[in-house]
Amino acid sequence: MKPVERVRALAISVALLVLVFSPLMSSKPHDDFPLSNYPMFSKPRNYRNTKIRHVVAFDAQGAGRPVPPRLVGTDEVMQASQTVRIAVRKGAAPDLCESVAQRVAQAGGDWADVVRIEVRRDHYDAIAYFEGDTRSRGGRVYAECDVEGRG
Amino acid sequence: MSGPVRRAVDAWLSPMPARRLALLRVLVVGYSLIYILGRAPHLYAAAGFPLRQFKPVGPVAMLGASPLPSAAVAASIALCIVSGLVFMVGLRARISGIVFALSFAWVTSYRSSWGMIFHTENLMVLHVLVLALSRCADTLSLDARRRGGEPPPDSGHYGWPIRLMCAVTVSTYCIAGITKLQVSGLSWITSDTLRGLIAHDNLRKVELGDVYSPLGAFLSRHGWLFPPLAAGSIALELFAPLAMVSRRLGQWWCAAAWSFHLGVLVIMAIFFHYPLIGVAFASFFDVEKLEARLRARIDARRADRARKGDVTPRSKPASNEPDSERAEDPDAPR
Numbered sequence: 001m002k003p004v005e006r007v008r009a010l011a012i013s014v015a016l017l018v019l020v021f022s023p024l025m026s027s028k029p030h031d032d033f034p035l036s037n038y039p040m041f042s043k044p045r046n047y048r049n050t051k052i053r054h055v056v057a058f059d060a061q062g063a064g065r066p067v068p069p070r071l072v073g074t075d076e077v078m079q080a081s082q083t084v085r086i087a088v089r090k091g092a093a094p095d096l097c098e099s100v101a102q103r104v105a106q107a108g109g110d111w112a113d114v115v116r117i118e119v120r121r122d123h124y125d126a127i128a129y130f131e132g133d134t135r136s137r138g139g140r141v142y143a144e145c146d147v148e149g150r151g
Numbered sequence: 152m153s154g155p156v157r158r159a160v161d162a163w164l165s166p167m168p169a170r171r172l173a174l175l176r177v178l179v180v181g182y183s184l185i186y187i188l189g190r191a192p193h194l195y196a197a198a199g200f201p202l203r204q205f206k207p208v209g210p211v212a213m214l215g216a217s218p219l220p221s222a223a224v225a226a227s228i229a230l231c232i233v234s235g236l237v238f239m240v241g242l243r244a245r246i247s248g249i250v251f252a253l254s255f256a257w258v259t260s261y262r263s264s265w266g267m268i269f270h271t272e273n274l275m276v277l278h279v280l281v282l283a284l285s286r287c288a289d290t291l292s293l294d295a296r297r298r299g300g301e302p303p304p305d306s307g308h309y310g311w312p313i314r315l316m317c318a319v320t321v322s323t324y325c326i327a328g329i330t331k332l333q334v335s336g337l338s339w340i341t342s343d344t345l346r347g348l349i350a351h352d353n354l355r356k357v358e359l360g361d362v363y364s365p366l367g368a369f370l371s372r373h374g375w376l377f378p379p380l381a382a383g384s385i386a387l388e389l390f391a392p393l394a395m396v397s398r399r400l401g402q403w404w405c406a407a408a409w410s411f412h413l414g415v416l417v418i419m420a421i422f423f424h425y426p427l428i429g430v431a432f433a434s435f436f437d438v439e440k441l442e443a444r445l446r447a448r449i450d451a452r453r454a455d456r457a458r459k460g461d462v463t464p465r466s467k468p469a470s471n472e473p474d475s476e477r478a479e480d481p482d483a484p485r
Contacts, residue, residue: 001307006164009311012284013163016315020277020322024329033208033263034256034276038327042334047347047371052358068360073200075193077361082266083204084359090203122358126350129357130368 047126049137053084054122055100057114067117071103072096084119093119093142101147115150119143166305167313170439172282173241173291175313178438179278180239182430183255186275187235191228194258198224200265208268209260224261231258238283241292248283255279275425277319278434285312316434317401321391324408328388340385346377352419367418380414387411394435405432 001009023029023037031039055067069080087096101117122136187194198221205218219227231254237247256279259272286309288294290302331339338344350371356363370376387407394404409432412423425431 001164005308006160009164009307010160013311013315013318016277016281017318017322020319021326024326024333029330029333031268033260033268034273035209036268036270036273036326037330038270038273038323039330039334040270041345041348042327042331042339044335044338044342044344045347045351047343047350047354050351050354052355054358054360066358066360071360074196076267077356077359079265079267080359080361081355083200086204086266087201092201092203095201124354124358126347126354127371129354130350130371 050124050126050129051139052122052124053081053088053142054120055084055096056118056120057104057111058116058118059113060115064118067100067104071100071107071111073099073103088119088121088142094145097143097145101145105147105149114147117145117147163311163314164307165310166307167310168305168439169286169290169303169309170442171437172285172287172309172313173289174438174442175316175434176241176244176282176287177239177291178430178433179275179282180235180251182425182428183275183279184232184235184239186424187228187231187255187258190262191232194228194262195221195224197262197265204265206266207260207264209263210257211260211264218264219261227254227258227261230254238288241288241294244288244292244294248287252276252280252283271423271425274320274323274431277323278316278431281312281315281319285309287312313434314395318395320431320434321394321404324388324391328385328391331385331388340381341378343374343377345381345384346371346374349377349418352421356420362420364418364420367420370418384411398435401435405435408432 019035023032023035029037029039031037055072056064057067058064069075069077072080072083074080074083084096087093097117097119100119104111104114104117118141120139120141122139124136125133198219202218205216207214207218231251234247234251234254238244238251256276259269259276263269263272289309295302335342335344349367353363353368353371387404391404391408394401409426409429412426415421415423416427
């Protein structure tokens, strides 16, 4: 390699590695893309009081079940989680509720018995949950709406 | 330059085969293309998300608070696919590589700009960028075929990009480990943080109506399991740079990192596809030798079938395979 090519190769190598490590170097490390400090599994979770914001569908008897991501407007579970979280934070839970109700109305099949939708936050003990105690220990309803023609 | 620094620089720039880097281009860019093609509907779906979710990341931050119109989203995905295809086959690779690297970074950043960052894509984007800045199409490419002549000899031009891909890979793991210690300290290992993360993640999946890991849910009842698992995970991340010390150590680390991702898949139902398929770790291996072995096996099978009267055997090996590689590999076709 010619000297100038060696310098170019080294410059690119050093610059890219500095860039890759740069999210750690700021005073407040932050997540970004494609440069990240990969914070997703770094923070402890209070699993004895796990708060889940989600959309729940209810049938005429009042039995509820979680609405899957595709009916929330995405195929990605984490995107669905963020969609609900952002809608709640920005006061748009009623809009989200209506759009999910429309998708449920069109979905038919397994969802034909659903009459009501709620955007809500539930609290669970994650360990007890997987031992069979799946009841919510509290929470809050941010929005509720009927599925058109079934209310 | 002092002695140790000079030695380090010489080692970084020491020669590797052109074919190895070219095969990495085909593998990484080919995989990225398949990924983009498969994900195109999801990438385009971002055009339909409500404005309230728009939180631009990376290069998309230059848009401020205004997302692109849906036609521009579709055009950027199309540009990414076309330039990726052109770069993969090695046509005008200096230009097509840069166009693909930038459009790939743009498209994936745009998808991550709606409240959820897809960390499964970071390393792929960085690897594509390294390839775009290298001479990865000096062989096994339409550019090379047009130029004609012998395959280029081993050179430092092909060594540093491969080492840089390896260094970027280990850096991402090391950063993840450092962040865990920055945020939680040693209690990430000694407390039940990992147990909580696994239980929380699986519960969230159940309550969001998605697939979860029954094994992870079962294991989260047994707290004693998690400190050793946490110690192993964080050691794998923090000591990842040791994988750069020797090729053998690097390959062992790849095996450990692959197992780690398999564990994440099994107990958290999170599919880190790029490392699990193995493409993320390809730069740690002599891929041209693996290719030669594969070719030899295919040729042997063809010859076997030809003996039985099925097909005509290939008369000679691939014309652009360098002699040096065949000489290194006793199984390679001659």
